[in-house]
Amino acid sequence: EAGVAQSPRYKIIEKRQSVAFWCNPISGHATLYWYQQILGQGPKLLIQFQNNGVVDDSQLPKDRFSAERLKGVDSTLKIQPAKLEDSAVYLCASSPGGAGRQETQYFGPGTRLLVL
Amino acid sequence: AQSVAQPEDQVNVAEGNPLTVKCTYSVSGNPYLFWYVQYPNRGLQFLLKYITGDNLVKGSYGFEAEFNKSQTSFHLKKPSALVSDSALYFCAVRDDNYGQNFVFGPGTRLSVLP
Numbered sequence: 001e002a003g004v005a006q007s008p009r010y011k012i013i014e015k016r017q018s019v020a021f022w023c024n025p026i027s028g029h030a031t032l033y034w035y036q037q038i039l040g041q042g043p044k045l046l047i048q049f050q051n052n053g054v055v056d057d058s059q060l061p062k063d064r065f066s067a068e069r070l071k072g073v074d075s076t077l078k079i080q081p082a083k084l085e086d087s088a089v090y091l092c093a094s095s096p097g098g099a100g101r102q103e104t105q106y107f108g109p110g111t112r113l114l115v116l
Numbered sequence: 117a118q119s120v121a122q123p124e125d126q127v128n129v130a131e132g133n134p135l136t137v138k139c140t141y142s143v144s145g146n147p148y149l150f151w152y153v154q155y156p157n158r159g160l161q162f163l164l165k166y167i168t169g170d171n172l173v174k175g176s177y178g179f180e181a182e183f184n185k186s187q188t189s190f191h192l193k194k195p196s197a198l199v200s201d202s203a204l205y206f207c208a209v210r211d212d213n214y215g216q217n218f219v220f221g222p223g224t225r226l227s228v229l230p
């Protein structure tokens with residue numbers, strides 16, 4: 001079974017530029033998550049989708065971050081404009097079913113973003 | 117809201133010795149507890165989880181964890197450490213009274229010395 005795919009793996013941009021990250025979850029997984037992991041910290045949930053609907057985006061900085069999962073499969077996370085403090089690893093994860101609390105999340109390799 | 121603490125930033129252990137990585141949590145309802153491991157430049161890999169039932173949970177790569185409700189702890193253990201176990205370990209919790217949010221601890225770096 002193929003895992004969660006993310007691209008690009010690395011991105012360097014200057015502040016105020018825009019950037020987009022792509023995620024393809026494990027086939028058949030209904031729930032998709034985006035996390036931000038700042039160096040030295042645990043991952044922080046940005047947004048959670050179930051199919052193509054948003055379940056939780058309470059920690060997403062909506063003035064600059066946006067995400068979509070239009071067809072309920074792959075997803076894109078965008079930052080516009082980027083700030084220095086957005087430098088982090090962006091992790092995508094998926095889980096099989098209806099976002100049940102006991103479900104295991106499976107993570108992709110992440111995209112490492114450096115904002116200069 | 118739920119929270120997770122991992123009181124040790126770094127744990128050092130000699131190869132072959134038992135290891136413990138500590139995790140304590142705070143929830144208002146019943147906890148769902150998870151351990152993940154992160155190797156350099158890679159995503160998080162699932163190790164094990166506690167949902168209900170037996171307090172001792174066995175997981176991947178010989179790891180196990182013990183759920184202790186009275187001490188609100190979920191410590192990760194392994195009887196005999198390997199150098200290849202050196203990595204960053206994250207404890208995470210979901211609160212069944214608090215929707216879907218999955219909260220991670222800050223991580224503990226485990227170094228297994230040959």
